Amino acid sequence: MEKHTLELLEFHSVLDELRSLCITEEGRTLLGSQDIQVDTQEINGILDIVVEVRSLLESGESEPDMSFPFIQELLPALEKEGNVFEGKEIIDIAVFVNAAYTMERFIRKWTVEAGESRLADLSSFPDLKGTTRRIFSIVDFDGTLKDKKIPVLKKLKDAVLSLKQEIGDTTAGYFKNEKYRGIWQSNLPSQRGERTVLPLKVEYKNRVHGIVHEVSSTGATLFIEPMEIVEKNNRLAVLENQYHAECRKILRELSGLLRSERDGIGEIVQRVAFLDSMFARARYSVNHSCTRADISTERIHLIDARHPLLGKECVPVTITCEKTIQVIVISGPNTGGKTVTLKTVGLLSLMNQFGMEIPVKEGSVVRIFPGMYVDIGDEQSIAMSLSTFSGHMKRVAAFLVESPPGSLVLLDELGSGTDGEEGSALAMAVIDRFIEKGCVVLTTTHQNRLKSYAFSHDKVENASMEFDDTNLAPLFRLQVGFPGESHALDIAEAGGLGEDIIDSARKYISAGNVNISELIRGLNRKKTLLSKREGALFKEREDVLRLRREVEEKEALVRGKEMALREEGTAALSVFLRESRKKLENLVRQVKEQQASKEITREVKSFISDLDAKVTEEQELIDAEQPVEQPGGIIRPGTDVLVKRSRKTGKVIRKGKHNIWIVQTDSMRVEIPEPELVPVETEQKPRPRYDLDGVESSAPSTLELDVRGLRLEEALSAMEKYLDSCIVSGITRFSIIHGKGEGILQMGIQSYLKKSRVVTDFSFSSPETGGFGKTEVKLD
Numbered sequence: 001m002e003k004h005t006l007e008l009l010e011f012h013s014v015l016d017e018l019r020s021l022c023i024t025e026e027g028r029t030l031l032g033s034q035d036i037q038v039d040t041q042e043i044n045g046i047l048d049i050v051v052e053v054r055s056l057l058e059s060g061e062s063e064p065d066m067s068f069p070f071i072q073e074l075l076p077a078l079e080k081e082g083n084v085f086e087g088k089e090i091i092d093i094a095v096f097v098n099a100a101y102t103m104e105r106f107i108r109k110w111t112v113e114a115g116e117s118r119l120a121d122l123s124s125f126p127d128l129k130g131t132t133r134r135i136f137s138i139v140d141f142d143g144t145l146k147d148k149k150i151p152v153l154k155k156l157k158d159a160v161l162s163l164k165q166e167i168g169d170t171t172a173g174y175f176k177n178e179k180y181r182g183i184w185q186s187n188l189p190s191q192r193g194e195r196t197v198l199p200l201k202v203e204y205k206n207r208v209h210g211i212v213h214e215v216s217s218t219g220a221t222l223f224i225e226p227m228e229i230v231e232k233n234n235r236l237a238v239l240e241n242q243y244h245a246e247c248r249k250i251l252r253e254l255s256g257l258l259r260s261e262r263d264g265i266g267e268i269v270q271r272v273a274f275l276d277s278m279f280a281r282a283r284y285s286v287n288h289s290c291t292r293a294d295i296s297t298e299r300i301h302l303i304d305a306r307h308p309l310l311g312k313e314c315v316p317v318t319i320t321c322e323k324t325i326q327v328i329v330i331s332g333p334n335t336g337g338k339t340v341t342l343k344t345v346g347l348l349s350l351m352n353q354f355g356m357e358i359p360v361k362e363g364s365v366v367r368i369f370p371g372m373y374v375d376i377g378d379e380q381s382i383a384m385s386l387s388t389f390s391g392h393m394k395r396v397a398a399f400l401v402e403s404p405p406g407s408l409v410l411l412d413e414l415g416s417g418t419d420g421e422e423g424s425a426l427a428m429a430v431i432d433r434f435i436e437k438g439c440v441v442l443t444t445t446h447q448n449r450l451k452s453y454a455f456s457h458d459k460v461e462n463a464s465m466e467f468d469d470t471n472l473a474p475l476f477r478l479q480v481g482f483p484g485e486s487h488a489l490d491i492a493e494a495g496g497l498g499e500d501i502i503d504s505a506r507k508y509i510s511a512g513n514v515n516i517s518e519l520i521r522g523l524n525r526k527k528t529l530l531s532k533r534e535g536a537l538f539k540e541r542e543d544v545l546r547l548r549r550e551v552e553e554k555e556a557l558v559r560g561k562e563m564a565l566r567e568e569g570t571a572a573l574s575v576f577l578r579e580s581r582k583k584l585e586n587l588v589r590q591v592k593e594q595q596a597s598k599e600i601t602r603e604v605k606s607f608i609s610d611l612d613a614k615v616t617e618e619q620e621l622i623d624a625e626q627p628v629e630q631p632g633g634i635i636r637p638g639t640d641v642l643v644k645r646s647r648k649t650g651k652v653i654r655k656g657k658h659n660i661w662i663v664q665t666d667s668m669r670v671e672i673p674e675p676e677l678v679p680v681e682t683e684q685k686p687r688p689r690y691d692l693d694g695v696e697s698s699a700p701s702t703l704e705l706d707v708r709g710l711r712l713e714e715a716l717s718a719m720e721k722y723l724d725s726c727i728v729s730g731i732t733r734f735s736i737i738h739g740k741g742e743g744i745l746q747m748g749i750q751s752y753l754k755k756s757r758v759v760t761d762f763s764f765s766s767p768e769t770g771g772f773g774k775t776e777v778k779l780d
Contacts, residue, residue: 001036001350002402005374009346013309014284014356021283025070026269027276034277034742036353038370040295041711045744046278046355047292052119053282054357056110064106066099068276072269078262084248085255088143093258093265094135100125100268103275121751122275126264131257138250145247153250156243163239167196167232174198174208174226183207185221194240195233197223263764266772267750274743281356290357293364298323300345300440301365307344308351308359317341317478325461327431327441329454331483332465338444339376341465341478342410345442346374349408367440371407373399375414389417396430405438414443415450424449435459451483634679635661641677649680706737712748719749723779727758732779735765740773750775 006012019028037043057063069092077083085093104123111120138146147153171189174180183204189196192213200208200222202215210226225233258265284290288308304316319341321328330338348358352366375395392414399409415427424447431453434441445451454462462483489502635641639652641663650665659674705722707715719736726734738745753762758780765774 001372002374005346005372006350008374008376009343009350009372010309011347011350011354014347014351018277018280018284018356021280021287022276023066023279024068024272024276026068026072026273027280029072030273030742031277031280034354036350037355038353038368039711040368041713042744043353043355043368044295045712046281047357049118049122049278050281050285050355050357051292052117053278054285056107056119057279057282057286059110061106061110064102066102068096068099068272069093071096072273075262075266075269078259078265081259083255083259084252085258086143087139087145087251090135090251090254090258091139091141091143094132094139095141096272097125097128097265097268098132098136100272101129103272107275122271122747124751124754125268125271126261128261128264128268131261134257135254139254145250150246150250152246153243156239156246160236160239160243163232163236167229167236170229170232171196171198180207190223192223192225194237195225196229197225200224266764270743270772271747274747285357288359290359291362291364292357293352293360293366295352296365296367298367299365300367301363302345302348303361303364305344305348305364306359307340307347309347310340315477317344319345319463319478320480321440321442321461325459326435326439327443327454327457327460328463328480329450329460329483330442330444330463330465330478331446331451337465337478339412342374342376342412342442342444346372346408346410367406367408369406369408369440370404371402372410373403373407374410375399376410376412392417400430400433400437403434403437403439407437407439409434409439409441411441411443414445415447416445420447421449423447424453428453431460454483635674635677640680642680643672644676644678652677703731703734704737705734707745707749708737708739710745712744715745715749716752719752723756723758726779734777735770736775736777737770738773738775746772746775753777 015031019031022028022031037046071089071093074085074089074093077085104125107119107123111117138150140146145153147157168189175184175187183201185199185201189198191197195213197213198208202220202222205212205222205224208224208226210224211230212222212224214223215221216223288306293302300319300321302317302319304318306314306316315337317337317340319328330341332338348360349366349369349372351358353368358364358366375392396411396414403409411430414430415423415425417423418426427443427445427447427450431441431443451462454460461480463478463480464483466477466479489505492502492505635652637652637654640649641652641661642649643663643665648665650663650670653662653664653669656662656671660671661674661677662669663672663677705719707718710718715738722734726732736749738749740746750762753759753775759777760780761778762775764770764772765776
């Protein structure tokens with residue numbers, strides 16, 4: 001992105017706040033080096049992690065205290081063989097690594113409950129706990145060695161302390177000895193060149209035999225080392241040198257231990273810095289109530305967007321640019337929020353492409369722009385002999401050359417600062433060219449001709465900042481679809497300009513401009529009226545839908561009760577029929593035994609038939625109320641069917657007589673009339689296919705796989721095929737070149753290798769063959 005664009009949109013202020021939310025200097029450094037992204041997959045990858053981190057921060061889990069000393073500058077020294085670190089540098093590295101494990105435990109505690117996450121993979125650090133334990137056991141947090149826990153140092157330290165006590169006793173003896181009373185400038189010994197000396201008055205220089213190390217600036221004092229103390233000081237120097245030599249030896253050992261773990265330390269520093277930059281973004285989201293906007297290739301729809309630098313007093317603005325619209329012309333009063341709207345759209349677009357959530361409501365949509373070009377403010381330059389108009393035109397001319405298709409162009413007061421007619425014509429011509437290039441343009445204006453142009457062009461739309469006509473004050477709300485008035489005379493009158501001047505100004509306004517202003521007022525009045533009618537219609541529609549739902553619910557309830565009553569009546573009738581049939585059959589048997597007439601027998605059978613018909617009629621009424629499947633095909637042997645009356649499914653065996661089919665249901669075969677059967681479809685499960693075409697049997701042409709420039713998904717796919725090819729060909733070692741960059745490729749690839757069952761080991765390459773930009777892989 002153009003540097004001047006970032007400055008005009010004040011992106012550096014957002015970046016400064018992000019950096020202040022980091023807890024490591026490495027994270028701050030990384031944020032300062034990260035670029036505005038133009039790749040949708042990269043942006044979504046970062047946002048996925050940011051959303052996870054925000055969920056973690058909002059889960060109620062308290063962040064642990066973590067201290068991360070700045071050790072980035074120590075990493076190059078780890079590569080140098082024989083380099084010895086100071087104790088403070090060694091303990092700083094150990095403290096950093098230990099804090100990384102605290103971060104890992106904090107993240108894993110949450111991800112175990114939340115389930116699978118990318119955050120857990122990113123926080124899986126190399127195991128250097130043995131190294132840090134060794135360091136913490138012998139080095140204090142101030143960088144000094146714990147000599148009491150190291151036998152050789154303890155012995156030397158005790159000897160040094162004992163000898164210092166002996167020297168102290170000897171010097172005290174000189175001060176107390178009556179023989180030397182009055183010859184000392186003070187009763188306190190001094191140190192010169194790490195040797196103990198006594199302050200002797202110069203006039204008594206022959207009273208004490210010894211070595212003079214220094215004379216005071218006044219010449220009145222000699223700092224002398226008596227011969228009795230010389231030998232003790234010599235022994236002390238030897239002991240202290242032995243002590244420091246042993247300390248150096250231990251520091252050299254620990255430095256070598258750290259050097260052997262330099263790859264792991266480098267990876268931990270890199271991952272901590274990346275995670276810190278993600279946590280900073282998430283903290284920003286929480287602080288500013290941000291949400292993740294959906295990404296579209298066709299439209300912008302920002303709902304209640306807030307400029308993050310304006311604080312709580314900011315009035316949210318909603319702006320929509322559909323895929324059929326390329327240009328929005330924003331008009332309205334001065335100080336009404338037109339320029340702030342441009343800056344809000346631009347800054348939020350930059351934030352989104354930096355992998356940040358933005359201060360908008362859920363459901364907002366943003367586009368990814370390959371370039372952003374902004375011309376806001378006064379570009380006047382005395383040094384370059386540029387007027388305000390010339391300065392603007394110079395930048396616009398550069399935009400027309402440099403902007404790729406799909407770029408976002410923000411122009412404040414396009415065509416202003418010169419003759420109104422010529423400025424308007426120039427503005428329309430510039431917009432035409434941006435439309436031809438496929439750019440998205442937001443521009444502000446007070447020019448009526450530009451507003452009329454927006455009405456007549458199908459790819460240009462008017463928008464305006466709302467104005468309170470009663471109080472003569474801007475409302476800072478944007479309405480899309482209608483132009484706005486500048487209200488210059490009204491605002492000037494409210495500001496105290498004389499009424500006679502305002503009246504005179506109105507007379508100078510041409511009739512054409514008055515008509516356009518009246519047209520705008522009329523359109524706004526109609527818009528307000530239509531909005532009210534739309535609101536009333538919407539409410540009426542909601543009421544109708546609500547009543548319809550209530551009627552349908554009541555109807556379903558009534559039908560359900562009716563069905564229940566019918567089924568209950570049919571069941572009772574069936575019981576009655578069975579009892580009646582049994583009773584009548586007994587009666588018929590008795591009649592036959594008593595040799596009754598045929599007429600009485602017919603009447604009894606007729607009674608039974610009438611009862612049976614009544615039950616059948618009731619059952620048909622119930623069947624008519626129940627939904628049944630529509631016929632799905634022709635009935636033939638082998639067809640799966642549904643029996644209407646019993647609602648059971650079965651399979652047709654064969655056709656019987658008189659339109660009767662033999663059907664197998666459950667464990668029995670039954671004869672059922674064809675009208676009672678409905679063919680049903682059975683779901684055919686596809687047979688699984690096994691495709692081995694993805695495995696390449698040919699050996700790879702080189703033992704290096706270069707995935708630089710690929711997206712993570714593409715890189716993993718290429719690596720998977722390369723692994724298969726190596727396995728088939730019997731290759732056990734190769735390397736992957738992924739570059740350093742922001743570390744997304746590197747971390748994704750190493751996370752994959754860590755989970756692979758065929759990979760036995762992997763590590764970064766040596767500095768001379770690629771360092772952190774290349775990973776060496778060993779297969780089983």
